[in-house]
Amino acid sequence: MKILRSLLTAVLAMTLAVLPSCMKYGPSEEEEFNVDPSGEGLFIINEGNYMYGNASLSYYDPVTKHVENEVFVRSNGFKLGDVAQSMTMADGIGWVVVNNSGVIFGIDPTTFKEVRRITGFTSPRYFRMISPTKAYVTQIWDPRVFVVNPVTCETTGYVTTDMDYDSGSTEMMVSYGRYIITNCWSFQNRILKIDTGSDSVVKSLVVGIQPESMVMDCNDKLWVLTDGGFKDSDYGYEAPKLLRIDPDTFRIEQSFSFPDGTHASRLTVSAEGDELFWLDNGVCKMSTDATHLPVRPFISREGTLFYGLTINPVNGEIYVSDAVDYVQSGTVLRYSQDGELLDTFNVGINPGSFCWR
Amino acid sequence: MGRFNSIFIALTLFLAVSCNWNEVIEEVTPMPPEITLDNSSAVYSIMVGEMLTVSPVYRYVEDAAFAWSCDGEVISSEPVLRYTDSLAHTVFITISVTTEYGSTSDEIRVDVKAPDPGPDPEPEPDDDFWVFPQTEFNVSLGRSILLKPYDIKESDGAHYIWTVAGVQMQDSAEPEFVFEAKQEGSYVVTVTHVNLVQTLTVNVCPAEGTFYRPASASSAATVNRIYEFTPAPGQYVNEDYTANTPEEATAYVMQRFGEVKYVSLGGFGGYLIAGFDHSIDNTGEYEIGIVSHLSEEYTEAGAVWVMQDENGDGLPNDTWYELKGSDTFAATTVHDYAVTYYRPSAPGMAVQWTDNLGGSGKVSYMASYHHQDWYYPLWITADRYTLRGTRLEAHNYDRSGNGAYWVNPPYAWGYVDNFNEVDMLDSKDTNHFKISNAVRYDGSPANLEYIDFVKVQNALNASSGWLGEVSTEVCGIFDHNLQK
Numbered sequence: 144m145k146i147l148r149s150l151l152t153a154v155l156a157m158t159l160a161v162l163p164s165c166m167k168y169g170p171s172e173e174e175e176f177n178v179d180p181s182g183e184g185l186f187i188i189n190e191g192n193y194m195y196g197n198a199s200l201s202y203y204d205p206v207t208k209h210v211e212n213e214v215f216v217r218s219n220g221f222k223l224g225d226v227a228q229s230m231t232m233a234d235g236i237g238w239v240v241v242n243n244s245g246v247i248f249g250i251d252p253t254t255f256k257e258v259r260r261i262t263g264f265t266s267p268r269y270f271r272m273i274s275p276t277k278a279y280v281t282q283i284w285d286p287r288v289f290v291v292n293p294v295t296c297e298t299t300g301y302v303t304t305d306m307d308y309d310s311g312s313t314e315m316m317v318s319y320g321r322y323i324i325t326n327c328w329s330f331q332n333r334i335l336k337i338d339t340g341s342d343s344v345v346k347s348l349v350v351g352i353q354p355e356s357m358v359m360d361c362n363d364k365l366w367v368l369t370d371g372g373f374k375d376s377d378y379g380y381e382a383p384k385l386l387r388i389d390p391d392t393f394r395i396e397q398s399f400s401f402p403d404g405t406h407a408s409r410l411t412v413s414a415e416g417d418e419l420f421w422l423d424n425g426v427c428k429m430s431t432d433a434t435h436l437p438v439r440p441f442i443s444r445e446g447t448l449f450y451g452l453t454i455n456p457v458n459g460e461i462y463v464s465d466a467v468d469y470v471q472s473g474t475v476l477r478y479s480q481d482g483e484l485l486d487t488f489n490v491g492i493n494p495g496s497f498c499w500r
Numbered sequence: 501m502g503r504f505n506s507i508f509i510a511l512t513l514f515l516a517v518s519c520n521w522n523e524v525i526e527e528v529t530p531m532p533p534e535i536t537l538d539n540s541s542a543v544y545s546i547m548v549g550e551m552l553t554v555s556p557v558y559r560y561v562e563d564a565a566f567a568w569s570c571d572g573e574v575i576s577s578e579p580v581l582r583y584t585d586s587l588a589h590t591v592f593i594t595i596s597v598t599t600e601y602g603s604t605s606d607e608i609r610v611d612v613k614a615p616d617p618g619p620d621p622e623p624e625p626d627d628d629f630w631v632f633p634q635t636e637f638n639v640s641l642g643r644s645i646l647l648k649p650y651d652i653k654e655s656d657g658a659h660y661i662w663t664v665a666g667v668q669m670q671d672s673a674e675p676e677f678v679f680e681a682k683q684e685g686s687y688v689v690t691v692t693h694v695n696l697v698q699t700l701t702v703n704v705c706p707a708e709g710t711f712y713r714p715a716s717a718s719s720a721a722t723v724n725r726i727y728e729f730t731p732a733p734g735q736y737v738n739e740d741y742t743a744n745t746p747e748e749a750t751a752y753v754m755q756r757f758g759e760v761k762y763v764s765l766g767g768f769g770g771y772l773i774a775g776f777d778h779s780i781d782n783t784g785e786y787e788i789g790i791v792s793h794l795s796e797e798y799t800e801a802g803a804v805w806v807m808q809d810e811n812g813d814g815l816p817n818d819t820w821y822e823l824k825g826s827d828t829f830a831a832t833t834v835h836d837y838a839v840t841y842y843r844p845s846a847p848g849m850a851v852q853w854t855d856n857l858g859g860s861g862k863v864s865y866m867a868s869y870h871h872q873d874w875y876y877p878l879w880i881t882a883d884r885y886t887l888r889g890t891r892l893e894a895h896n897y898d899r900s901g902n903g904a905y906w907v908n909p910p911y912a913w914g915y916v917d918n919f920n921e922v923d924m925l926d927s928k929d930t931n932h933f934k935i936s937n938a939v940r941y942d943g944s945p946a947n948l949e950y951i952d953f954v955k956v957q958n959a960l961n962a963s964s965g966w967l968g969e970v971s972t973e974v975c976g977i978f979d980h981n982l983q984k
Contacts, residue, residue, distance in 0.1 A: 374868055374966050376904060377902050400541075404867055406869075435541055435542040437607070468762050471929070471975075
């Protein structure tokens with residue numbers, strides 16, 4: 144039962160009083176890395192355990208099938224921090240967002256050395272580059288989207304919203320022309336369209352309880368997955384939904400409802416943009432022109448605890464992380480496009496997200 | 501000349517196109533078949549024996565071949581599927597349509613349901629006057645053992661007569677009898693209440709140490725065998741594993757321990773029994789480590805019991821001694837607490853329970869999170885079973901006040917799956933235990949020189965709202981002596 148509780152602890156803990164950030168930088172020896180800058184590479188962002196300061200970064204070479212764990216601390220001599228949330232590649236820098244440490248590290252993706260550091264956040268979630276001198280950072284429990292300069296590492300402004308500090312939050316960001324679309328996930332029900340020229344919200348759309356993830360497909364259609372919240376939540380609960388949205392009109396074009404009690408998450412899109420993937424009792428796959436949700440997972444979870452999902456943009460292989468029990472180190476399972484398990488490798492604790500180099 | 505040639509070629513092409521015009525129009529559009537199901541979710545539900553008709557709308561299906569298949573077997577070649585099933589289960593059926601221009605397929609799910617049996621009736625506990633969970637006992641020479649009937653229905657004015665080898669030893673209003681193991685041998689013991697007689701066997705075994713198995717250089721710190729895995733019903737029971745026999749259940753635990761993955765003991769009383777390839781010595785320090793999911797905010801405390809192989813048969817059929825913890829002697833702790841669980845009459849139902857204090861309740865079916873049909877262990881063949889042990893007072897409460905955030909503060913020390921500053925030592929995932937904390941039936945030190953078996957048992961009968969029952973989770977047990 145603690146397993147189930149752990150699943151929601153990261154979310155629910157943030158509903159409690161604001162806790163002091165936990166950033167345990169311990170000095171340790173530095174190692175030299177220098178991975179092939181031309182090859183593929185996959186970063187695995189291991190959240191670690193909330194308040195344990197044991198977030199970590201793993202690096203996997205899909206060609207050599209070699210994994211290096213704890214590359215951040217080994218390269219930099221200090222720990223990544225508490226609850227690594229996401230990582231984004233932009234302008235040759237990997238931006239690692241460490242949620243409960245309130246920091247974003249910019250690292251060299253070949254040496255893993257820190258080259259930038261942006262601070263001043265309370266609970267950052269995602270980083271998105273707008274231009275070489277401008278990026279957005281979303282936060283949970285903050286109605287604002289931070290505007291930062293990734294060169295000077297300073298906050299230069301905010302995109303304000305009509306949410307409040309008690310429950311306002313923004314999450315993932317998807318680019319569409321001059322716009323950024325962000326989902327308001329925790330205890331929210333909308334997506335927002337932000338004009339990156341004026342740094343202002345220009346449209347808002349109610350999509351359902353807790354839009355959890357978003358992707359853009361090959362037809363420039365936005366797909367949003369809501370998780371529906373959780374039962375007994377003050378905010379309410381509803382069955383999750385998968386929605387297709389026209390990013391121009393900002394209208395819902397198609398809506399698929401999952402059965403009550405479904406736990407769908409981690410919406411991902413194939414490299415070609417014509418197939419959607421997500422986690423729901425396994426890995427589910429659906430064509431973007433399908434007329435109904437798949438009736439069963441494409442890859443069964445078989446005793447694992449699937450937690451993160453990504454698709455290799457080069458060959459379409461499917462990578463799924465297994466959090467095991469949310470306590471011990473996790474693993475990553477690599478599947479072929481056909482769903483055949485190819486191999487597994489061990490990574491850090493709670494591998495929640497991925498980033499291709 | 502060149503101009504003439506150009507006109508000629510153009511005219512020829514025009515005529516050629518004109519001649520084929522009608523033919524082009526009549527060609528079938530080379531499109532692969534399209535299938536649109538008559539149910540937008542593709543999920544169909546029928547009752548056992550009921551006929552399901554699926555009538556998709558098709559396009560581009562001239563001269564098409566239709567194939568409805570299930571588990572690789574074609575069950576129909578008609579455009580419309582008519583399906584019936586005599587079993588309550590879920591099946592996946594694929595419709596494939598093939599023409600010369602391609603093949604298209606889609607999959608549907610059919611939930612075949614049994615008639616709703618309605619809620620289970622209130623369980624009726626046994627009305628036996630007394631209960632003897634065990635009728636044969638093994639005890640080492642020189643020790644004493646407590647014999648007693650449990651869960652006596654009415655005891656006012658009762659008196660109990662105990663005999664050993666035909667000799668009356670006690671006639672008392674107290675039902676308990678202390679058997680002194682003074683001489684090796686097998687003894688027939690009887691207890692009589694009015695016209696009820698229960699016969700027990702007590703085997704007095706050789707003195708402690710006779711069957712001691714010292715550790716060697718090749719001894720393993722980890723358990724070498726799981727002797728029994730009997731969880732209480734729970735949301736993690738039968739989930740992601742199928743065990744239809746006790747042997748399969750213990751094999752599952754061994755596999756999980758090998759991977760240092762959790763095994764849920766389910767609700768109150770659920771337990772597992774582990775052994776080692778050697779005896780674990782009592783050093784007066786921490787000798788046993790038990791790995792679990794430790795959370796500062798959410799304890800799911802399990803009590804630990806130890807046993808010597810007193811009769812030397814290699815099986816845990818001897819005398820259990822509880823390792824005292826911080827709350828063993830607390831007024832709120834209930835010893836010999838027993839919960840009886842009742843098999844639900846249909847899949848997807850809560851498991852009802854009654855206890856020996858007159859209480860009752862349910863292990864909730866968590867349809868949103870754990871979808872397996874049964875929370876009642878598949879390998880338990882009886883329709884009801886009773887688990888008995890020490891129950892601690894539950895600490896769990898909803899911190900949020902709105903049902904969202906449940907916590908369960910820990911106990912001071914001495915339990916599995918219990919975050920504390922005393923017995924975790926320098927570990928983040930392990931509680932440690934001292935054999936010197938083993939106590940006898942009267943709470944006095946058992947003074948065991950070593951032990952051979954360890955039992956971990958969920959000591960909480962509690963539920964936390966939407967999180968469901970509190971269930972001890974165990975990931976491994978090891979001889980801490982060998983890891984120092």
